[in-house]
Amino acid sequence: MVSPRDTDTQRPEDIETRSIISMEELDPSPVQDEFPDIETGKCPPKSHDPPSATPRAASPSRGFFTLNLGLRGHNWDSWLSRLQKYSTYPPTLFVVLHFANTSLIPLATGSVAESENYLLLTRPIYQSPPLEHVILTVPILIHIVSGIALRNIRSSRRARLYGAETRSQRSSLTFWPRMSLQARLGYIFGPLLGAHILVNRVTPLIVDGGSSGVGLGYIAHGFARNPVLWNLYYVVFVAVGVWHIIGGWAAWMGWRVTTARQEHRNKKGSLEGYLGYPESEQKAKKQRKMWWVVNGMVAVGASIWLAGALGIIGRAGQGTGWEANGWNEIYSQVPAIGSWL
Template sequence: MTSLTPSKQDDAKLVISMQELDPSPVDDSTSDLENLECGDFIPKPADEPPKRTCGFPRPWGCVLIVGTHLSGFQRYSTYPPTAFFILHFANTSLIPLMTQSIPASEPYLLLTRPVYQAPGLEHLVLTLPVLTHIVSGIALRNIRATRRARLYGAETRAQRDLLSFWPRVSLQARTGYFLAPLIGLHVLVNRAMPYMVEGGSSGVGLGYVAHGIARSPVFWNIFYVLFVTASVWHFVGGWTTWMGWRVTTARKERSSKGSLEGYLGYPENQDRAKRQRKIWWVVNGMAAMGAALWLAGALGIVGRAGEGAGWEAQGWNEMYRQVPAIGKWL
């Protein structure tokens, strides 16, 4: 048998030692930079434990707590507007569809109006919850963008922009931001202007809306199609998300890169994809049916009732005429 030279023996020992080397975990300890507090620029010694705030290392412990509270505000602020949403859906769509008459539908609107237009109650049911929902959503998005920039080590402005606000906004959120100015215009025309012109909105009802549509049919038909569609899609998408059906009304695009599901035909992956497709069709089908039903009553019945008459119509003309910026077209 051929004997190994000393150099070959050393190489053999090295190979054996490398084969028998026990794997050691990668050191994933946090960097000294993550232990810096506000106003501190000197890294702390390794043996000194980081100070804790709100039960977590500062400053991200408090950020986590704030984010949790903001998530709660965003979710529970949808409850009061949902009650109003159901009542308004019945008053402006279902009841006109059943009665096929504006005069026959007006008493039902007047019957429920004190429920959500009582002094002080309107702001508790609508104004404060809607503002809370919007502000908390924007704050949460900014917190998440900051966390992403920190986790992925974004250094330049271009890198931070890639991880910032809009590039990662889902269609569900986009419908919400698109809906905000539409709600503002709806409130301005139907609530603010009656107070400014006549000192109250007691004379504003389905006839007032029908009168405005008859005066400017192109503008108001486009407006209500967009308004109703965005509202229904946002409400349905939001509530199904709270219940665990997260589709955000946008079908996930298939990608051939970065996903094992695109390459592996495991039954669990196929079942998950089937279930996701089914949920997508159910949620968007519900939203489409709801929007179509609402528009059938709002535009099919109310929108075709025509202009009012007499002194009441003159007052409505003045309200529409005094809407800022667009009053001359209404």
């Protein structure tokens, strides 16, 4: 209530301004008339509608597309990310078997000849022509292609965002996403794995028609032919491969140690900074713990693998007889690098 004394003391300009403001103040109303209720799926009546008014039901097609496309977000990024993730499952099973055959069993037996018997037991699992492609060839190709496709899609998206249309405009700016340590390890591991397949699978198939004669003795024979090259190669190959595999699985489980995830450490926009919690200290402590756990697993795994591969297989020496002659023929005919082996 405004007393007559207050109205007498007010100036005409204040009264006019107040009346204009009161005319402009309106009750807020939603832009869209109908909003589906969470529990019933129907629209609640508006407060200014009469009780007899019944709201219109939401469109079924609109609700369907909103739930499936708006919330779930099925796009190329999500599909390619899933392909890249789930394509690593079958090769991981092979790596576990190969780790046992080429490291754990030779360390347990201390002999290449005795370890060959165990290798023959598991060879039909991952060296049969159809199963080998299902477990190794196809998943590895899917993993590589999906990773490159993801980087190209994100690169083109950045180019469109900044208005770069021609190739010269794109080359003048850096649109290729920042390459993480995990991605670098993958691109290094690819050629190393290709050389391993070339020597142990492709060349025996060309020379002998198959790799039935390729085993731990074949690898030991290669070490004896050129110990410096093969010791250096297997150290890099095993270290990079174990690091990439364990780092990838750590990333799938949320431990992003080898991936490039930039953390925003500015406390001005952080609620925890205002509440007084040591946000940066907690994150740094957790990150250090993850780093030590993941890299510790990498160091232990690579050390055990190299101990069996280099310590037992690499010191077994050359083969003898017709078998050694066949292995010499295979090594000498390896494309591009046969003269070095």
